[in-house]
Amino acid sequence: MTAPILALKNINKSFGPIDVLHDINLEVRPGEVLCLLGDNGAGKSTLIKILSGVHQPTTGTIELDGKEVTFPAPRVAQEAGISTVHQFGGTFPLMSIGRSFFVGVEPTKGWGPFKIYDRARANAIAVKAVQDMGITRITDGDRLVGGLSGGERQSLAIARAVHFGARVLILDEPTAALGVKQATHVLRIVNEAKRRGLAVIFITHQVMHAMAVGDHFAVLIRGAVAADFRKGEKTREEITDLMAGGASMASLEAEIEGYMATHDGHPPQAVQA
Amino acid sequence: MTSTTASRPVGAKPAQGSNLSLGSLLRRPEAGAFLGLLAVLIFFAAFGGLTFLKPAGMSSWLNVAANLGIIAIPVGLLMIAGELDISVGAMVPFGAMTVAVISGHYGMSIWLGIAVTMAFGVTVGLINGYMVIRTAVPSLIVTLGSLFAVQGIVLGLTVLITKSTSVALTVDGPAKVIFGDFLFGGQLQVMVIWWLVLTAAYVFFIHFSPKGNWIFAMGGDKVSARNAGIPTDRMTIVLFVLSSTSAAFVGMCQAILYNSAQVAGGQSFIFNSIISVVVGGVLLTGGFGSVVGIFFGTITFAIVNQGIYYTDFDRNWSALIIGVLLLLAVLMNNTFRKMALSATTKKKGA
Numbered sequence: 361m362t363a364p365i366l367a368l369k370n371i372n373k374s375f376g377p378i379d380v381l382h383d384i385n386l387e388v389r390p391g392e393v394l395c396l397l398g399d400n401g402a403g404k405s406t407l408i409k410i411l412s413g414v415h416q417p418t419t420g421t422i423e424l425d426g427k428e429v430t431f432p433a434p435r436v437a438q439e440a441g442i443s444t445v446h447q448f449g450g451t452f453p454l455m456s457i458g459r460s461f462f463v464g465v466e467p468t469k470g471w472g473p474f475k476i477y478d479r480a481r482a483n484a485i486a487v488k489a490v491q492d493m494g495i496t497r498i499t500d501g502d503r504l505v506g507g508l509s510g511g512e513r514q515s516l517a518i519a520r521a522v523h524f525g526a527r528v529l530i531l532d533e534p535t536a537a538l539g540v541k542q543a544t545h546v547l548r549i550v551n552e553a554k555r556r557g558l559a560v561i562f563i564t565h566q567v568m569h570a571m572a573v574g575d576h577f578a579v580l581i582r583g584a585v586a587a588d589f590r591k592g593e594k595t596r597e598e599i600t601d602l603m604a605g606g607a608s609m610a611s612l613e614a615e616i617e618g619y620m621a622t623h624d625g626h627p628p629q630a631v632q633a
Numbered sequence: 634m635t636s637t638t639a640s641r642p643v644g645a646k647p648a649q650g651s652n653l654s655l656g657s658l659l660r661r662p663e664a665g666a667f668l669g670l671l672a673v674l675i676f677f678a679a680f681g682g683l684t685f686l687k688p689a690g691m692s693s694w695l696n697v698a699a700n701l702g703i704i705a706i707p708v709g710l711l712m713i714a715g716e717l718d719i720s721v722g723a724m725v726p727f728g729a730m731t732v733a734v735i736s737g738h739y740g741m742s743i744w745l746g747i748a749v750t751m752a753f754g755v756t757v758g759l760i761n762g763y764m765v766i767r768t769a770v771p772s773l774i775v776t777l778g779s780l781f782a783v784q785g786i787v788l789g790l791t792v793l794i795t796k797s798t799s800v801a802l803t804v805d806g807p808a809k810v811i812f813g814d815f816l817f818g819g820q821l822q823v824m825v826i827w828w829l830v831l832t833a834a835y836v837f838f839i840h841f842s843p844k845g846n847w848i849f850a851m852g853g854d855k856v857s858a859r860n861a862g863i864p865t866d867r868m869t870i871v872l873f874v875l876s877s878t879s880a881a882f883v884g885m886c887q888a889i890l891y892n893s894a895q896v897a898g899g900q901s902f903i904f905n906s907i908i909s910v911v912v913g914g915v916l917l918t919g920g921f922g923s924v925v926g927i928f929f930g931t932i933t934f935a936i937v938n939q940g941i942y943y944t945d946f947d948r949n950w951s952a953l954i955i956g957v958l959l960l961l962a963v964l965m966n967n968t969f970r971k972m973a974l975s976a977t978t979k980k981k982g983a
């Protein structure tokens with residue numbers, strides 16, 4: 361197995377008195393898709409916000425290529441090659457497709473203090489990127505983002521992340537707003553990113569989607585990694601149970617609580633299948 | 634119409650081809666402002682003749698537009714970024730009084746007065762911006778607070794120092810020529826030059842330089858903008874510094890021009906700048922607008938404000954015209970923005 365690009369070591373996160381993440385240990389490797397599963401409020405988005413520089417961990421460390429790093433701002437994470445599509449937003453309704461695509465990293469032409477925004481190049485790149493996502497209806501980069509459908513906007517955000525994601529691509533519930541066809545496209549994009557050697561962190565509620573692309577799965581329950589397994593180690597039913605919070609979920613939670621009671625309040629590090 | 638493909642879209646929206654360029658012009662943020670300006674020009678030409686377009690008439694509204702426009706553009710940029718600054722209403726007399734007290738009352742160098750005035754403008758902007766990013770209080774409330782606080786400081790300090798609410802100031806030499814004189818000995822204020830130069834600089838910064846994009850992103854979705862790596866806090870502070878410094882600058886130039894400063898006055902800049910900005914096509918909730926639109930909006934306001942003198946109407950009616958104009962402009966801008974949002978992509982092939 362290749363060395364991990366990113367490793368989380370004992371990450372804890374609290375917002376004031378609210379503890380959201382407990383002792384998270386996770387690794388992402390190049391050419392691998394990590395599916396992050398868990399109920400709403402489990403802390404998935406908080407975890408990836410730590411990886412993208414939006415939040416700082418309360419304790420614990422992040423290692424990039426085995427070296428300890430901090431991401432004090434989103435830009436720092438981006439410059440490290442980590443590109444994220446957050447769960448909500450990511451596009452700007454009253455901006456043109458080209459300008460929205462390049463927010464913060466505008467291409468320029470000209471020289472010195474007279475560098476100007478290169479609209480033609482931005483539009484061409486943005487349109488090509490969304491078309492590569494299968495949205496061939498978009499041909500004009502001057503169109504306003506707000507005129508696109510929810511799925512098209514989501515695709516635009518993903519296309520942007522794929523375009524700028526040099527090493528790690530993080531997608532937080534990217535398929536939630538999408539139809540079947542566009543969701544399939546997203547899965548294809550994920551596979552393509554993986555084939556190009558990117559590490560992908562993929563958050564979803566749909567087992568089919570997770571099974572289709574995942575190499576490695578981690579289930580978060582109330583901020584702790586409750587299960588960490590590789591492709592083929594659990595059946596679809598077991599994963600569904602884990603995600604849906606059904607009877608098996610309840611017993612798993614009881615298991616964790618039992619574990620925590622007998623292990624000085626520590627949640628289990630990982631459950632081997 | 635024999636072609637079925639051509640006849641179908643006609644009902645829904647204008648056909649493409651020759652209408653496309655007109656359509657894309659109308660979808661620009663300044664389209665409403667431009668049409669509003671045309672309407673106002675026609676209105677005053679019809680009721681007052683063309684006097685207000687002759688040099689003497691023009692300088693009356695150009696002077697109003699210049700003084701207002703220098704403040705309206707940064708106020709509009711804040712609005713595009715999703716913020717408001719109404720403390721400009723206090724910064725105008727603050728700027729005027731600072732330079733008058735330092736260089737008039739105390740008789741120190743005019744350049745010292747100018748430097749201190751600008752420094753005060755920057756300081757108030759820093760305080761406004763810092764309070765907005767540090768607290769969750771909406772900028773309308775923050776700047777309402779600083780509006781009153783600065784007014785209090787101006788009145789209190791001026792009376793304390795000078796025992797008067799009006800301070801005289803005599804400036805000559807280059808400072809007078811640069812900041813507060815009439816051009817070519819006529820009626821046009823040097824402020825008009827400042828306004829045009831600053832407008833050009835803003836147009837470059839907002840619509841051509843890559844950083845202009847950031848302001849629109851901030852107003853569109855502040856969280857996404859921050860997540861995209863934009864230093865939203867720093868940009869917010871810079872914009873507040875621009876607006877309060879611009880207002881102090883206008884006050885300072887007026888004091889130099891009129892050789893005196895009053896503690897009152899300046900309140901009108903609050904509403905007048907917001908009207909110019911909104912008539913200029915800036916969306917009150919942020920994320921949409923243009924400097925050229927604000928420029929047109931300012932001229933439109935100034936023409937209504939001054940054009941009334943060239944008609945037989947009583948001056949008291951100009952507020953009515955401005956009110957109606959504002960509502961019409963907002964309705965028109967909403968329509969154009971909806972058009973921009975629903976504009977579909979060109980169909981490929983047939």
Ligand SMILES: Nc1ncnc2c1ncn2[C@@H]1O[C@H](COP(=O)(O)OP(=O)(O)O)[C@@H](O)[C@H]1O
Nearest residue numbers: 375378380398399400401402403404405406407
């Ligand atoms: N900025 C914040 N301040 C306080 N609590 C937060 C904040 N962000 C998230 N939380 C809390 O952390 C928990 C996990 O949220 P989140 O990471 O969004 O979950 P998920 O993405 O798994 O649905 C929730 O209980 C949420 O209320």
Ligand SMILES: [Mg+2]
Nearest residue numbers: 404405447532
């Ligand atoms: Mg979430």
